[in-house]
Amino acid sequence: MSAKIISPKTYVLVWLALMILLFLTWGASEINFGVFSPVIAIVIAVIKMLLVVLIFMHVRYSSRLTWVFAAAGFLWLMIMITLTMGDYLTRGTVRPQNKSIPEWKVDTESQSR
Amino acid sequence: MNIIEETHPPPPAKLEPDYLEAGHTVRSWLLTTDHKRIGLLYLFSIIFFFFIAAVAAGIMRLELLTPKGDLVLSETYSKLFTLHGVIMVWFFLIPSIPTVLGNFLIPMMIGARDVAFPKLNLLSWYLFMAGGMFALYAIIAGGVDTGWTFYTPYSSRYSNSHVIEMATGIFLSGFGSILTGLNFIITVHKMRxxxxxxxxxxxxxxxxxxxxxxxxxxxxxxxxxLLLMALERIWGIGIFDPRIGGDPVLFQHLFWFYSHPAVYIMVLPSMAVISELIPCFSRKQIFGYKFIAFASLAIAFLGFLVWGHHMFVAGPSVYAGLVFSLLSFLVAIPSAIKVFNWTATLHRGSISFETPMLYALGFIGLFSLGGLTGLFLAALGADVHLTDTYFIIAHFHYIMVGGTVLGFMGGMHFWWPKITGRMYPEKMGQLAALVTFIGFNLTFFPQFILGYLGMPRRYHAYAPEYQVYNVLSTAGASILAVGYILPVIYFIWSLHKGKKAPANPWNATGLEWQTPSPPPVHNFYETPLVVKGPYDYSPEEEERKLEERHG
Amino acid sequence: MAEATNAIAEQFDSSEQQHESAWLGLWAFLATEVLFFGGVFLGYIVYRHVYYESFVLASRTTNLVYGTVNTAVLLTSSLTMALAVHAAQVGKNKNLVRFLILTILLAITFMGVKGVEYYEHYKDHQIPGPSFVLKGAPEGELFYYFYFTMTGLHALHVVIGIGLLSVMALLAARRRFNPAYYTPVELSGLYWHFVDIVWIFLYPLIYLISRHS
Known part of the structure; x- marks a missing residue:
């Protein structure tokens, strides 16, 4: 069969890297990085995913078509999240014409609690 | 003429039986992995579901003859339009062209013996049928009254009807659709x-x-x-449940993220059929091949970016509304590219008006009207006025019926000789196409006016001033019914009495016409070698031939 | 013998074509899985934005130790799975069976830890419903609803994976695979790595991102 054979050593090294990343992300969650805490956690998760997809799942050694298929799901998920969050992030940001600015401020504050 | 450089006449010694003769037992049909037979299994199933849903539509049209709700209760009416919507969308329109004509033709058009995963293909049909049985059970057990959109919290909390059973049916048939789509993608990539x-x-x-x-x-x-909605219904609380802070609008986001692209699942295959019919019956190379090809992909992609236009009045943010409105206008571009290219193909072609062509021309007109009224609805301001009126109903029926059903009928007539080996009666076909076109317009054009005047959808009674248009619409529906029943009759008739079809009755290009009608089990006696593009028609040649024949 | 098990299905011309089709088919299936899970992930992201304080508070009541241990278990099971596919590629049948069984055992370990975790949530009245209690977080119930739906769906996939890998182990024990034909093992491997990837994202979303923010 055509698939490339990768040495077990590579797999073990990838696993070690995954474990180190797990340790890092766990450690990072114990430290307060403010707004960057979630960013760090997600970035590490993406790196872990890439390691699994590229090496364990052999995408690195596969055809361009495989790359496209592997990326499509994530790309479409990003479309869904971006456009939906586009709604939730901008709700209540336009003042209705029948409300004065102070009235509207009270409204939005009570909405977002 | 031929795409294949040399056509090998099949050596009679190793003549394979055609796919219909390959087995006559029920078992040979129910366990078949032949894509052509699976296509026929789907054909019988979707026609069955079509007539169930059509009966529901008929009862609704009868109810709407008079302003008073005097034929059915409002509750029954809700169940009727839900039945009509659910069955038509998931058990007729979405499977219609892809699973019947797509299944039958995709392997033949690319010169393959079968799809990439024939067993998976059969499994898709069983999933579809299992889903259909759940849906039928839900209907017989008392129906569902939520509308085909299953909006929460009505579906998850208040409705007393058989929501779970119906959702299970849709879930299963959806799984079947996924496997069909997957099969086609891999087939096109790997089996050419x-x-x-x-x-x-x-x-x-x-x-x-x-x-x-x-x-x-x-x-x-x-x-x-649907799973989250069902979970909410069973568990008693859920993520769309306002009592614990859930947002029903999120359900709508998720639902339309699927259901808007689903519109393109319904209409793109119809465009597929039209792109074959137009060049064949104008005897001309298609105009702007690459534009049409990429427009298909553009429609598929842009279709994912516009779902918010179904929710303008549901309370999303104004900015999101603006963005979705703008994006919705963009979908018009690739759709228009297609229409213009088809029209340009007709220009200076040697056009003949066989039945499939009549449906194709009908499609172009009705789809254009449906698409253009879509622009009204994409406009944020106009949509607020038109939402939940008959304008919406008319708009999407112009796409669903005027687009998908006409494409399906055109395709069925065009490939009927290939599928069955028999010709349908041409004059009857032309008559049916004409009756369908007239009946359709009479049914749905008045609904544009009704909607513009403000008649809301989903009610069994209405204000008396709307009656004239409703009577017109119901009259049109009965003509439309004739247009649907006629083909069923003469198609069945043609199975025994129809003229035997030659391999290529339309003198069309395309690999499927290079093999006998009906095709042998493995489609081709020898794997074809393709050396030319798909639409190698020449109108000049055609004129010359005509002159020779008559002069 | 190879001929009998490697028979090419009649619609294909070569085993190469057959293998690539199956491989791409599974990747297309995984794309659908991404969007299937994506629906719930989207809901979680939306509500974490809308009810930020409640979600942060509720998230801190989850058990980070269980979550971290389970991540390590699943990542390790991905290693053993990759090694199983490697064993199949080089024709070491005994190793293939061993690594498959090891993967299954790790998967069962994961489910065990998850079970204990669920039981503790039950004892702490953190299962959404009439008996739900979480002080100070008015939308904490929503958080736990997501917690159970997301981990539940994931657990369902783990169970399916265990079934799939068990079948593979049985077939491997019957010497049904060889270096020329091991597509089912390879595809089960892809599926298993995907289950791992879902967890790689569930772990930070549920346990980590709200500890300090």
Whole structure:
């Protein structure tokens, strides 16, 4: 069969890297990085995913078509999240014409609690 | 004429039986992995579901003859339009062209013996039928009254009807759709005959490829949405439940992320059929092949960016509304590219008006009208006035019936000789196409006016001033019914009495016409070698031949 | 013998074509899985934005130790799975069976830890419903609803994976695979790595991102 054979050593090294990343992300969650805490956690998760997809799942050694298929799901998920969050992030940001600015401020504050 | 350089006359010694003669037992049909037989299994199933849903529509039209709700209770009416919507959308329109004509033709058009995963193909049909049985059970047990959109919290909390059973049916048939789409994608990538490059693929294949992308990428979102809704109904609370802070609008986001692209699942395959019919009956190379091919992919992609226009009045943010409105206008571009290219193909062609062509021309007109009224609805301001009126009903029926059903009928007539080996009666066909076109317009054009005047959808009674248009619409529906029943009768008649069809009755290009009608089990006696593009027609040649014949 | 098990299905011309089709088919299936899980992930992201304080508070009541241990278990099971596919590629049938069984055992370990975790949530009245209690977080119930739906769906996939890998182990024990034909093992491997990837994202979303923010 055509698939490339990768040495077990590579797999073990990838696993070690995954474990180190797990340790890092766990450690990072114990430290307060403010707004960057979630960013760090997600970035590490993406790196872990890439390691699994590229090496364990052999995408690195596969055809361009495989790359496209592997990326499509994530790309479409990003479309869904971006456009939906586009709604939730901008709700209540336009003042209705029948409300004065102070009235509207009270409204939005009570909405977002 | 032929795409194949040399046509090998089949050596009679190793003549394979055609796919219909290969087995006559019930078992040979129910356990078949032949894509052609699976296509026929789907054909019988979807026609069955079509007539169930059509009966529901008939009862609704009868109820709407008079302003008073005097034929059915309002509750029954809710169940009727839900039945009509659910069955038509998920058990007729979405499977219609891809699973019948797509299944039958995709392997033949690319010169393959079968789809990539024939067993999976059969499994898709069983999933579809299992889903259909759940849906039928839900109907017989008392029906569902939520509308085909299953909006929460009505579906998850207040409705007393058989929501779970119906959702299970849709979930299962959705799983079948996913597998069909996956099968087509891999088939197009991996099963093409030698020489069949991407730009030698018939446009039928491009459109079905785009459809399959949507099936694979959108349907799972419907699955999870219905699952979450059902979970909320069973568990008593859920993520759309306002009592614990849930937002019903989120349900709508998720639902339309699937259901708007689903519109393109319905109409792209119809465009696939039209792209084959127009060049064949104008005897001309298709105009702007690459534009049409890429427009299919563009429609599939842009279709994912516009779902918010179904929710303008549901309370999303104004900015989101603006963005969705703008994006919705963009979808008009690739759709218009297609219409213009088809029209340009007609220009200076040697046009003849056989039945499939009549349906194709009908499609172009009705789809244009449906698409243009879509622009009214994409406009944020106009939509607020028109939402939940009959304008919406008329708009999407112009796309669903005027688009998908006419495409399906055109395709069925065009490939009927290939599928059955018999010709349908041409004059009857032309008559049916004409009756369908007239009946359709009489049914749905008055609904544009009704909607503009403000008649709301989903009510069994209405203000008396709307009656004239409703009577027109009901009259049209009865003509339309004739247009649907006629083909069923003469198609069945033609199975025994129809003229025997030659391999290529339309003198069409395309690999499926290079093999006998009906085709042998493995489609071709020898794997074809493709050396030319798909639409190698020449109108001049055609004129010359005509002159020779008559002069 | 190879001929009998490697028979090419009649619609294909070569085993190469057959293998690539199956491989791409599974990747297309995984794309649908991404969007299937994506629907719930989207809901979680939306509500974490809308009810930020409640979600942060509720998230801190989850058990980070269980979550971290389970991540390590699943990542390790991905290693053993990759090694199983490697064993199949080089024709070491005994190793293939061993690594498959090891993967299954790790998967069962994961489910065990998850079970204990669920039981503790039950004892702490953190299962959404009439008996739900979480002080100070008015939308904490919504958080736990997501917690159970997301981990539940994931657990369902783990169970399916266990079934799939068990079948593979049985077939491997019957010497049904060889270096020329091991597609089912390879595809089960892809599926298993995908289950791992879902967890790679569930772990930070549920346990980590709200500890300090």
């Amino acid at each position: 005959a030698p020489g069949m490059t991407w730009f030698r693929l018939p446009l039928f294949i491009w459109s079905h490829y785009a459809t399959s992308l949507i099936l694979v990428l959108a349907t799972p979102v419907l699955a999870i949405t």
